[in-house]
Amino acid sequence: MHAPSAPILCSFSNPDELVESLAQFIIKSQKEAISKKGRFTLAVSGGSLPHQLGGLIDKPGVKWDKWQVFYADERIVPFDDEDSNHRLCQEQIWSKVPIPKENIHTLDPALIPAAMKGDDEDALEEIADAYEKDLIREFANKDSARFPIFDLVLLGVGPDGHTASLFPGHPLLSEDDRWVAFISDSPKPPARRVTLTFPVINHAARVAFVASGANKADTLHTVLDHPEQGLPASRVRPITPGQVYWFVDDAAASKVEYPKTPFKL
Numbered sequence: 001m002h003a004p005s006a007p008i009l010c011s012f013s014n015p016d017e018l019v020e021s022l023a024q025f026i027i028k029s030q031k032e033a034i035s036k037k038g039r040f041t042l043a044v045s046g047g048s049l050p051h052q053l054g055g056l057i058d059k060p061g062v063k064w065d066k067w068q069v070f071y072a073d074e075r076i077v078p079f080d081d082e083d084s085n086h087r088l089c090q091e092q093i094w095s096k097v098p099i100p101k102e103n104i105h106t107l108d109p110a111l112i113p114a115a116m117k118g119d120d121e122d123a124l125e126e127i128a129d130a131y132e133k134d135l136i137r138e139f140a141n142k143d144s145a146r147f148p149i150f151d152l153v154l155l156g157v158g159p160d161g162h163t164a165s166l167f168p169g170h171p172l173l174s175e176d177d178r179w180v181a182f183i184s185d186s187p188k189p190p191a192r193r194v195t196l197t198f199p200v201i202n203h204a205a206r207v208a209f210v211a212s213g214a215n216k217a218d219t220l221h222t223v224l225d226h227p228e229q230g231l232p233a234s235r236v237r238p239i240t241p242g243q244v245y246w247f248v249d250d251a252a253a254s255k256v257e258y259p260k261t262p263f264k265l
């Protein structure tokens with residue numbers, strides 16, 4: 001197997017340019033995927049990311065009915081809770097575009113109340129298992145080997161270098177079997193979440209991080225210039241021919257020494 005290719009870092013001087021370039025990049029990934037196999041599989045994180053997808057609204061060329069969307073991680077809260085990544089995505093993007101509801105794969109809402117409480121982890125296991133089964137239904141015999149092969153995974157990065165719900169020093173970093181795992185002690189609230197695991201993220205055809213703002217500058221410096229420190233975001237290195245991209249603004253990239261690549265499609 002070849003070594004994973006180096007991250008491609010694209011930095012933009014203003015937020016609109018970042019949002020527009022990200023939209024073009026997503027549409028290009030979508031076109032390639034649809035022409036190969038008639039659909040486009042995407043995983044999306046929460047945080048500030050859904051807001052950055054605004055460039056897709058009203059864009060010609062987006063074949064929304066061909067998208068199959070999963071959450072790279074999700075907080076275990078009801079869908080109407082303001083912590084819900086699904087709610088956030090719903091508000092920021094899905095409600096503004098003609099994507100069929102059944103193409104958005106959420107946690108099973110019937111399993112959320114039990115998974116939110118209780119001292120044992122059975123209900124958490126059950127909700128993560130159910131999401132994994134949903135992934136298996138979507139990917140098995142299509143785009144999967146040992147792990148599903150997403151066409152694109154969109155991720156954010158937290159100040160401690162976490163990504164999705166994979167946190168520094170957490171035992172989940174070495175999960176090498178499950179597709180979906182639960183976490184009950186997330187240092188970023190809420191504590192209970194489910195997340196795609198590293199092998200799933202690293203089997204994707206493309207992974208793109210999106211980060212903006214000066215408060216991300218130190219984190220990006222560590223993640224990109226010191227991958228040997230092993231922060232979760234540095235461990236996102238898709239296996240060949242997969243590729244990881246960083247879409248950032250100049251403020252977030254201000255302390256990064258890693259070379260930037262001009263954005264081109």
Ligand SMILES: O=C(O)[C@H](O)[C@@H](O)[C@H](O)[C@H](O)COP(=O)(O)O
Nearest residue numbers: 045046047048156157158163164
């Ligand atoms: O649900 C979550 O908490 C996320 O998926 C998480 O991994 C997020 O992407 C980062 O914490 C960055 O968040 P911001 O983009 O809000 O800084």
